[in-house]
Amino acid sequence: MFPDSEIARQYANGKTKATQIMKGAIAPELDKEVIELCQNQPFGLMCDESTSRNTDKEFVILARVCDPKTQEVVTKFLHMPVCNISTAQNLFESLNTVLSDRKIDWRNVVAFNSDNANVMKGKHNSVVSRIKDMQPSLIDMGCICHLVQLATGCGIRALHQPIEDILSSIYAHFDISAKRCEIFREFVEFTDSETLKILRYCATRWLSLLTCINRVLNQWDALQAYSASHEDVENPGKVKMLAEHLTSKKTNFFFLFLSQALKPPAEFNIMFQAEE
Structure with missing residues (x-):
């Protein structure tokens, strides 16, 4: 902090004294200014x-x-x-x-x-x-960013496609098992897909939806092959649901549509979160 002063460079204090300087001396001055x-x-x-x-x-x-x-x-x-x-x-x-x-x-x-x-x-x-x-x-x-997020969510629900459920189910399936991740890696290599981490979709993180959709599209062939060959694909449950959606051209179409349709609100949201 003080490269131009030999005396000041020797100054040092512990966390207790530093805390009291901040709380007892500096903070009141800053508070007074505001x-x-x-x-x-x-x-x-x-x-x-x-x-x-x-x-x-x-x-x-x-x-x-x-x-x-x-x-x-x-x-x-x-x-x-x-x-x-x-x-x-x-x-x-x-x-x-x-x-x-x-x-x-x-x-x-x-x-x-x-x-x-x-x-x-x-x-x-x-x-x-x-x-x-x-x-x-x-x-x-x-909050204009919040309003944009609410409008985006309403628009997605109007499609009557479980986009958010699909994203959450894919992440949950692999998050709980290292073995599943290792098996999936083989399908990634087999389909010549790019090796990327499956992202977690979180509705309260406003910019996560587009990122997660693009990541699933990037891994679509590998996810499709993995779910179709899974041992539980015939049994009622998440794996069967995922296999049905990932082999559906209609679902793929909606993912491709959203990867473009969500760009303007995402860019708008980023712009209005910026300091300038």
């Missing part, structure tokens, strides 16, 4: 809550504000209170306490951004409805 910005000009609030089930649930509160020093709009950490019972009333009270303790006027809050959960964005009984009682001029900004 509070003054929010007290003296309009700003937007951005909030989200953790989903942990085993520990305290934390309610993250960020401020989107213009920094007069740099003349740039920046995101600043305001506070992170614990809110284990995530009702609209409790979340709003946590938010209201944070602002009132810091003497920040609700009239300075010009915008609110969060996910689109009903507890946050419901019309009559939500965090937003309560904020609007304090600040009627509030601009309610939904």
Whole structure:
């Protein structure tokens, strides 16, 4: 940190002292800077809550504000209170306490951004409805990436094809058995497919769907041959279901269709997640 100073280069301290310097000296100064910005000009609030089930649930509160020093709009950490019972009333009270303790006027809050959960964005009984009682001029900004994901999911379900079930079943089949992975590797070599890991589809990871679909298409011939020759292919269950779908030209057509149709929303989502 201090290559130009022989004295400073000799500075060292342990984790206890470093922690206290951060919490007792640096953090209050940074906190004071954010509070003054929010007290003296309009700003937007951005909030989200953790989903942990085993520990305290934390309610993250960020401020989107213009920094007069740099003349740039920046995101600043305001506070992170614990809110284990995530009702609209409790979340709003946590938010209201944070602002009132810091003497920040609700009239300075010009915008609110969060996910689109009903507890946050419901019309009559939500965090937003309560904020609007304090600040009627509030601009309610939904998460556009979340809206795109919801629209994409509705579009896929309208196809009436179990695309998501197929992706999840393929991953689950190989994830629990190293033996199955080894056997599948032989089919990959036999069909001259590229050796790639089967990816896990997770609905809450918004950009995973297109990646998983392309990966399955890349391994389609190997997966088709593997499932068709599996010892359980005649028995009712996941293997038989997968074999039927993987040998179906209709299913293959939908996978090919989605590999192209999902590109625009995926690119849109990536763009709106970027800092710039």
